[in-house]
Amino acid sequence: AQRVTQPEKLLSVFKGAPVELKCNYSYSGSPELFWYVQYSRQRLQLLLRHISRESIKGFTADLNKGETSFHLKKPFAQEEDSAMYYCALGQAGTALIFGKGTTLSVSS
Amino acid sequence: DAGVIQSPRHEVTEMGQEVTLRCKPISGHDYLFWYRQTMMRGLELLIYFNNNVPIDDSGMPEDRFSAKMPNASFSTLKIQPSEPRDSAVYFCASSLATGGDGNEQFFGPGTRLTVL
Numbered sequence: 001a002q003r004v005t006q007p008e009k010l011l012s013v014f015k016g017a018p019v020e021l022k023c024n025y026s027y028s029g030s031p032e033l034f035w036y037v038q039y040s041r042q043r044l045q046l047l048l049r050h051i052s053r054e055s056i057k058g059f060t061a062d063l064n065k066g067e068t069s070f071h072l073k074k075p076f077a078q079e080e081d082s083a084m085y086y087c088a089l090g091q092a093g094t095a096l097i098f099g100k101g102t103t104l105s106v107s108s
Numbered sequence: 109d110a111g112v113i114q115s116p117r118h119e120v121t122e123m124g125q126e127v128t129l130r131c132k133p134i135s136g137h138d139y140l141f142w143y144r145q146t147m148m149r150g151l152e153l154l155i156y157f158n159n160n161v162p163i164d165d166s167g168m169p170e171d172r173f174s175a176k177m178p179n180a181s182f183s184t185l186k187i188q189p190s191e192p193r194d195s196a197v198y199f200c201a202s203s204l205a206t207g208g209d210g211n212e213q214f215f216g217p218g219t220r221l222t223v224l
Contacts, residue, residue, distance in 0.1 A: 032211060043112075044151075044199065044215040086151060090211045095141055095164065100150030 002027045004089050006099035013077050015108045021072040023087030032090035033070040039083045077106045112216035114200050120222045126188040129219045131200030142185050143199040190223045
């Protein structure tokens with residue numbers, strides 16, 4: 001069965017520290033992976049998708065099919081990065097499957 | 109486009125009352141999704157529609173929940189009777205397609221439901 005696992009419910013780091021939000025998936029075909037972000041009291045919005053291979057707000061994520069992972073990384077965390085982050089798995093014909101989310105807290 | 113619109117933004121009701129949540133998807137989007145967000149379970153898919161037809165309602169928790177999409181620009185999620193454990197934020201989302209470039213889901217602001 002398709003599944004997305006985000007093992008950390010909460011990740012707390014200091015400003016300027018590196019950040020890695022973990023995401024593992026289980027899927028037998030060719031997956032589409034996404035990261036969505038939800039800032040406090042705001043709607044969820046797409047942060048990045050693996051097919052774009054782009055960096056958004058300093059965040060990057062590389063799809064590792066061998067480890068079935070799509071970890072989200074940023075070398076230097078900023079306070080404005082504090083938010084809830086959801087990893088999601090997509091496939092044609094069905095809805096996205098979301099992980100349970102990780103709350104990132106960046107303090108000064 | 110104003111994006112996905114949801115109403116009400118906040119709803120406080122008493123146990124046993126009927127609750128109706130409303131959603132207007134982005135014009136031209138063929139898919140509409142209803143999610144429930146809680147601290148314990150994260151973001152759960154309740155049901156989704158394609159061209160106004162329900163495709164997968166396996167996430168609907170029980171018969172107290174029902175959803176309709178009478179036309180391409182409107183959907184409702186109804187809870188009758190409501191219970192305190194239904195308290196959550198309910199999100200509506202829409203997308204052009206599933207899979208490929210159209211797969212990005214656009215979310216509404218959510219309805220924060222509190223059942224006393």
